[in-house]
Amino acid sequence: MICVLAGVALYAVLGGADFGAGLWQLATILAPHRGEARRARAERIREHAHHSMGPVWEANHVWLIFVLTVTWTAYPAAFGAIASTLAAPLLLAGVGVVFRGAAYALRSGTAEASELGLIDTVFSLSSILTPFALGTVVGAIASGRVPLGNAAGPLLSSWLHPTSIAVGVLAVAVCAYMGAVYLAADAARGDERELVDAFRARALAAGVLAGAVAIAALPIVHADAHRLYHRLLDGPGLAGFAVSVLGGASTLALVAARRFELARASAALAVAGVIAGWALAQQPLLLARLTLAQAAAPHDVLIALLVAIAAGGAILFPSLALLFGLLLRGRFDPGGARAQQGERARCSGEGAALAQAAGSQAADAQADGRQAADAQTDGRQAAGAQAADAQAGAGAGRLLAASSSGLCARLSLAGLIGGLGLLSAAEAPWAHGLGVACLFACMVFAFAAVDPTELARREDAE
């Protein structure tokens, strides 16, 4: 369960910032732009949001997949109940995901303002739809409206009720907050004062708004989902609740003080606090009348799953660290690239200078050599012999290349025969395995024998 929750929390933090970035794009589109300067500024805000998220959105999105797969492995019955009863909001979230991803894919194809505007509008709308829909799912689970069984709950009223809608709105507000904090920190790293100010103001506003929504949601939850309310405020959920309040408040203070990196961390803590509070308030129940222990898959499955997650995590987290390290250190920024290129250009300049120096040395050496050749009577013969050697060498090289291609062709034929015999004629599984290996070797050697790049080059010579 902790794994699922960690996944939910990471998705909420990383994906939330992602959704928030999309949301702010919409804000700039909807706001009226009078005057050239303001329009340019709005465009820069959108560009900034896009560039900050482009390299990482797919990795952020995978957390959702992670949550789904771990849930259906560890709590299959609960997953079936949730997904079938809450099919409608999940479909909405899925449609949102489709359009968000498509917008990322399409954005690389255009630079025209009108087309970009359309794509960004779609992107932003879906960035609101998805967190709202997922928020209603959480609200429905938290208020105990998902009964066990195949679509046992009503299609609409299990998620269109006050608690779900409140949680959905809260999710959107929190995403806006996370997105603004994240983008402000990103802009601060890029040293873009104007953008920093813009996102700082947005972060403060969204933070106040998210807090207001959270406070407004409390009486709704009190009236609608009494058990959740009590366990959140009087019971075990209080710790998480307190952490999130502290985290949210300190984020506001840090943003106001322009300590954006710290603000990022405390904002993430606030979101994690909300999720921990929800989990603590709800346990030991997972669904209405279904405890966590009852819902769990058999013991061996859970062990295998934990081992898989631990092993996967050992590979995953260093990779994620690499990605975010490159991103947060600004290696993917257009500016960073330019600086690097400058460096590379300087290097190649030095290289050219070196080469020039080497060239003049070589010329000197040649001159020396010519004098020496004139002086020696058999010099010309020696040169002739050298040329012949060189020719022979080139011929041998060509022969070698041809024969290596021939060798590859023969090896590939051998692989084909081996594969044919072991896979098609033999019956034993081990022979089949060996046959497949032979066929793969056959394909690789055949590719090497064809040598397509050389083949394409050769046409010119004819």
Next chain:
Amino acid sequence: MGGGRYGGRVSAQSLYLRDASQMQALSFTVHIPLVCFGIALPSMIAYLEWRHLRSGDPLYRTIARRWTRVMAALFAVGVITGTILSFEMGMLWPGFMSTFGGVFGLGFAIEGFSFFMEAIFIGIYVYGWPRLGPRAHLLSIAPVVLAGFTGSLMVISVNAWMQHPSGFRLVHAPKGAGGRAVDVHPLAALFGNSFLWNELVHMYVAAFIVTGFLLAMPYAVQRLRGRWGRYERTALAVPLTIAAVASPVQILIGDWSARDVASEQPTKLAAIEGLAHTTRGAAEHLLGWYAHGHVEFGIAIPRLLSLLAFHDPDATVQGLDAVPLWQRPPVNIERISFQLMVAVGTALALLGVWFLGVRLRRGRLPAQRAFYAAVAAAGPLSVLALVAGWVVTEVGRQPWVVYRVMTTTEAVTRARGVPVGYGVLAAAYVLVACGVAWVLRRLALAPLDGPEDPLGAGARTGEGSHAGGAGAGGPRASGATGA
């Protein structure tokens, strides 16, 4: 996939089985060609970038960069269609997930990590192009290639388990609640399965064939239009060689798969062949239409089916009559899909042999226009064969979701409104398909140094001088200088 019509247990509750099946089939058909690109394209790009590093020839780098943009766009679309599939698992088939999620879920959990690695390193590769050192950059695509393999291994292990379930015991619950799987051994269920290996190899090789022919297609069209510089030739030769090498081998692998189906899923084989009665020394029927218990208007080849399926002309092949009517898959869908796959696959293999033969005997690319017209047609045809092959696998499993354990009727959601979801999804996919067609066209036409290009920052300055003109004029120019 339409299995409900044939089921004897159809009840009023499964009103939406057909819609749910078609919705799943639609999502799958959209997703699977994108998967092929995810599996095969990274290694092709890596090959060209490696050639660039070895030879210093900027042409290879230009092609690799252009393909990288295609890969990034298609990967993004693949991410979303894959997400929809995993949503649908629960939304449409809660009975299946509730009962067996614990048995096969581990496969998807591990696949999730493969997917993570792909997403992370594609991000690093695409955005790191002008910014990482050349070696580090080439190295950053290696995990993507590897994850493409492990990802397909895990997903196919689940599919193979559905075809040939093991590693658990089912305790039936009262009131048809689907029962409960006990004594679960997830690793044995996923990997101790003979179906996994031939399905995996068949799909993995198919991915290279589909990607190879689809990627070669636009350059074959260029050849037909008279544009034939070194840029086009190289960009055609690399994917075409891969497809040409893989498609003849695929016939052997397909034969292996078919023999496994013959021994493990005899009803599926009977449906594929339209064999109504269990027969000794069964004949193979080409073309034709299955009706009234036999194939009408087909060309019969005596004893061939027994020979192909069991390597013995006198072997007995089980017919459809071995199982009750409601357990039989729709025969004509099976037959037509299977013959389509085999026919297209054979044609692609012949095309590959043509290419390899010219290479071997003359040492050059084929000169005939007909060859390039065939390559241009091979792209879409290979997708057709791919989808037809999956139809054979999945429709042939009907009416079972878990072969001989759970029917699709038991698995499908009881929720109303499935047609609405189907309609919404279909509309969304039509829009996305239009968008993808538009963006691929844009990517093909746009010069590589446009301001919208995620890789563009490097193309404008420094070493990008060659890439700057690499769009419309560049390849031609470099082709001309090569001549």
